[in-house]
Amino acid sequence: MNQAAKSAGIESVWRGGISPFAVSWRKLMMWLFIITDGLLFAGLLAGYGFVRLASPRWPNRAEIFHLDFIALMTFILITSSATMATAVGAARQGRPKTVVRFLLLTILGGLSFLGCQAYEWSKLIGEGARLSTNPWGVPLFSAAFFIITGFHGSHVLTGVLILSIVAVRALRQRVSPEGVELAGLYWHFVDLVWVFIFTLFYLI
Amino acid sequence: MVGEHSARVHEEPVSFWRRYIFSTDHKVIGIQYYLTAMAMALVGGTLAMLIRLQLGWPEAKWPLLAKIFPRGMSGGVMNPDFYLALITMHGTLMIFFVISLGLVSGFGNYLLPLHIGARDMAFPFLNMLSYWTVVPACVIILASFFVEGGAAASGWTAYPPLSAVEQAVPGSGLGQTLWLLGMALFIASFTMGGLNFVTTILNERTRGMSMMRLPLFIWTLLIASILGLLAFPPLTAAAILLLFDRHGGTSFFLPSGLYFGERVLPHSGGSPLLWQHLFWFLGHPEVYVLILPALGIALDLLPPFTRKPIFGYRLTVYSLFAIGVLSMIVWGHHMFVSGMNPYVGEFFAIGTLAITIPSAIIGFNLIASLWGARLQLRTPALFALGAIAFFGTGGLGGIFLGNATSDIQLHDTYFVVGHFHFMIGGVTLLALFGGTYYWFPKMFGRMMSERLGKLHFWLTFLSFYAVFLTQHFLGLGGMPRRYYAFSKFEFLAPIRDMNAFISIAAFVLGAAQLIFLVNFFWSLFRGARAEQNPWRATTLEWVAPTPPPHGNWGETVPEVHRWPYDYSVPGAPEDFTPQTVPPTVVTVTQ
Structure with missing residues (x-):
């Protein structure tokens, strides 16, 4: 620990990248934020788990959702993670055109996911689901659904906005490889949260 | 990027607004936080005085106060709803807006870069944003006193159904909504600050400042910030669900069969226990967020006045980690009487008692640091020693409360109030004052008055013991907390009058803080010029x-x-x- 600090010059100490975590301050901050935000979803999902376990019965999701459609949404979002990873890789190799192209593909994936979610919401609302009531007997079912997917959706929307800003900056060649990577970290996090929601809310 | 960042730090802003109001300089922001906390402490302290006035003489009339609080004290007698709002807001303001802001954000911001040899925080702009997020939070929380129904009245823990059903008590209306909004802004601000603290400590240390060469105050800030970052998000989730329960018609925290007047409320399926779990998952680590930096200040104030190294540096650091880990898994000890499987209760009790080990190690390290010292009893040293005394006294009470068997007896009595005030009211307050006397010369270039400082210390220290040690005995006698008056309970008749004594001691305690205020502002302009390194x-x-x-x-x-x-x-x-x-x-x- 001492050795690393001593061998590094003042400037490199200032930007971080030394012990205990060899990352820059910006990336460290992003990781910390992701942990914090992850715990927010953990709180929401724990609350959902609590009310569901306390409920004598819980609606059958297979009758309410088209799980094939949800699986397609999941597939789209995970694919967008792959295109994001490609954009990060291209940024590291210094290929700005590829970066912009794959960022746009990622944004497209995010927007399609949001479109699917909007469709699903409007369908359920059309069937009479509200925050306080729904036709399937357990009011908290739709409450948990709207709050958790709504919160996740707002994160996806934020992600799309961040990616758009990064794409514009990449187009003007004003973004560092690390900037793309940080946006990518956030995007992967949002996707990972969806995997948990998909598993815990729709499948189990 | 790097060059840009350090260059921005070097530039000194010239305009008044950028320099003193919307400043990104960590020192200005630290002092802003500190002064904000001081203003909020005046409000929170006044509320405490009103609470003590009611508890000391529950049947007396105060016509003068009727003029100041026409609604809460109509006819000079305190309205029970007003009393509930007072205890709720006293707790909320003191915990979140005084101790958190003053100790963690105030001293943390001012001292962190100075202690580690950085030029500023990792994200100066985020730092400014975090301060200007907490200002509206303060305004919203204070504004809730003036809305219809008054301020929130469900306790600082905001347990449903009081906090979830809008009709429950007058304070459950708009006041509770504003409370939630204020807390949401506070959490957002604290999260920004915490991210900044952790990143700065880990990544901005100067050359040669290895982790094991950090002052202990910085270690405590690091652990406290990590705890805050991990513990606050679940409370945010709970606050979101509570807002939906209040305004969206959901019933996460509300079971079926609740009546209001003649009418059954439409809620079903939820459980107030869910809120208690989510709240205490924050609430317990939060007390360590507050007390660890206080202990850090006590640890750092000792060596300059004992003229010897701190005892057990490494063990203190390891103990801080142990406290941090354990504090995340013991929240259930606040819920022993809420109904839980006895085996779960046992798990929480054992975890809680395990925390006493690292806490005792820190306590002993503090005491052992005095061994063979050439003690100089200047004001900061007095406050550090006082903090050790409070930590010991409060810690002993904690052993009784952490144990499920005795907690079931003591739960919701004044024993809890006494214990909590020793730890979160006492240790933190003394550290806050000690830190002020110690770092005031660095902050403002002038010394504070020693004579007034010592008077402030002894009055605070003795009256604090008179108030809160006595409350331990009231609790053992079975006096419940949060009650508006005890005149109707026969079993409390023998100890009821001790409340008048406590109230008088509390007024002395309150008056002693005015000495501090006088000292602070007098020294700001008239104090003796400080040298660069006065201690x-x-x-x-x-x-x-x-x-x-x-x-x-x-x-x-x-x-x-x-x-x-x-x-x-x-x-x-x-x-x-x-x-x-x-x-x-x-x-x-x-």
């Missing part, structure tokens, strides 16, 4: 000019060669060796 201390902030300029260090950032507790090193020219002294001059001990 002959070793840490980095005393190497910086007084008061430190923008960017802290002038041309070159200091280089660190030793740990921060090199006092009375054999063979050294003086009895203190600043961290910047190279090993060629004085041997490095750590």
Whole structure:
């Protein structure tokens, strides 16, 4: 620990990248934020788990959702993670055109996911689901659904906005490889949260 | 990127607004936080005085107060709803808006870059944003006193159904909504601050400042910030669900069969226990967020006045980690009486009692640091010693409360109030004052009055014991907390009158703080000019000019060669060796 600090010059100490975590301050901050935000979803999902376990019965999701459609949404979002990873890789190799192209593909994936979610919401609302009531007997079912997917959706929307800003900056060649990577970290996090929601809310 | 960042730090803003109001300088932001906390403490303290007035003389009439609070004290007698709002807001303001803001954000922001040899925080702009997020939070929380129904009245823990059903009590209306909004803004601000703290500590240390050479206050800030970052998000989730319960018609925290008047409320399926779990998952780590930096200040105030190194540095650091980990898994000890499987209760009780081990290690390290000391009883030292006394007293009470068997008896009595105030009211407050007396010369370039400081200490210390130690005995006698008056309970008749004694002691305690205010503002303008290093201390902030300029260090950032507790090193020219002294001059001990 001492050795690393001593061998590094003042400037490199200032930007971080030394012990205990060899990352820059910006990336460290992003990781910390992701942990914090992850715990927010953990709180929401724990609350959902609590009310569901306390409920004598819980609606059958297979009758309410088209799980094939949800699986397609999941597939789209995970694919967008792959295109994001490609954009990060291209940024590291210094290929700005590829970066912009794959960022746009990622944004497209995010927007399609949001479109699917909007469709699903409007369908359920059309069937009479509200925050306080729904036709399937357990009011908290739709409450948990709207709050958790709504919160996740707002994160996806934020992600799309961040990616758009990064794409514009990449187009003007004003973004560092690390900037793309940080946006990518956030995007992967949002996707990972969806995997948990998909598993815990729709499948189990 | 890097060059851009450090260059921005060097530039000194010239306009008044950028320099003192919307400043990104960590020192200005720290002082802003500190003064905000001071203003909120005045409000929170006044509420405490009103609470004590009611509890001491529940049947008396105060016509003068009827003029100031026409609604809450109509006819000069306190309205029970007003009393509930008072205790709720006293707790909320003191915990979140005084201790958190003053101790963690105030001292943390001011001292962190100075202690680690940085020019500013990792994200100066985020730092400014975090302060200007907490200002509206303060305004919203204070505004809730003036809305219809008054301020929130469900306790600082905001348990449903009181906090979830809008009709429950007058304070459950708009007041509770504003409380939630204020807390949401506070959490957002605290999260920004915490991210900044952790990143800065880990990544912005100057050359030679290895983790094991950090002053202990910085270690406690690191652990406290991590705890805050992990614990606050679930409370945010709970607050979101509570807002939906209040305004969206959901019933996460509301079971079926609740009546209001003649009408059944439409809720079903939820459980108030869910809120208690989510709240205490924050609530318990939160008390460590507050008390660890307080202990850090106590630990750091001792060496300059004992003229010897702190005892057990490494063990203290390990104990801090142990406390941090354990504090995340013991929240259930607040819920022993809420109904839980006895085996779960046992798990929480064992975890809680396990925390006493690292806490006791820190306590013993504090006491052992006094062994063989050449003690100089200046004001900051008095406050540090007082904090040790409070930590010991409060800690002993904690053992009773952490144990499920005795907690079931003591739960919701004044024993809890007494214990909590010793720890979160006492240790933190004394550290806050001690830190102020100690760092005031660095912050403002002037010394505070020693005579007034000592008077302030003894009045605070003694009256604090009179108030809160006595409350322990009231609790053992079965006096429940949060009650508006005890005149109707026969079994409390023998101890009821002790409340008048407590109230008088509380007024002394409150008046003593006015001495501090006078001292603070008098010294700000009239105090004796301070030298650069008035306490002959070793840490980095005393190497910086007084008061430190923008960017802290002038041309070159200091280089660190030793740990921060090199006092009375054999063979050294003086009895203190600043961290910047190279090993060629004085041997490095750590």
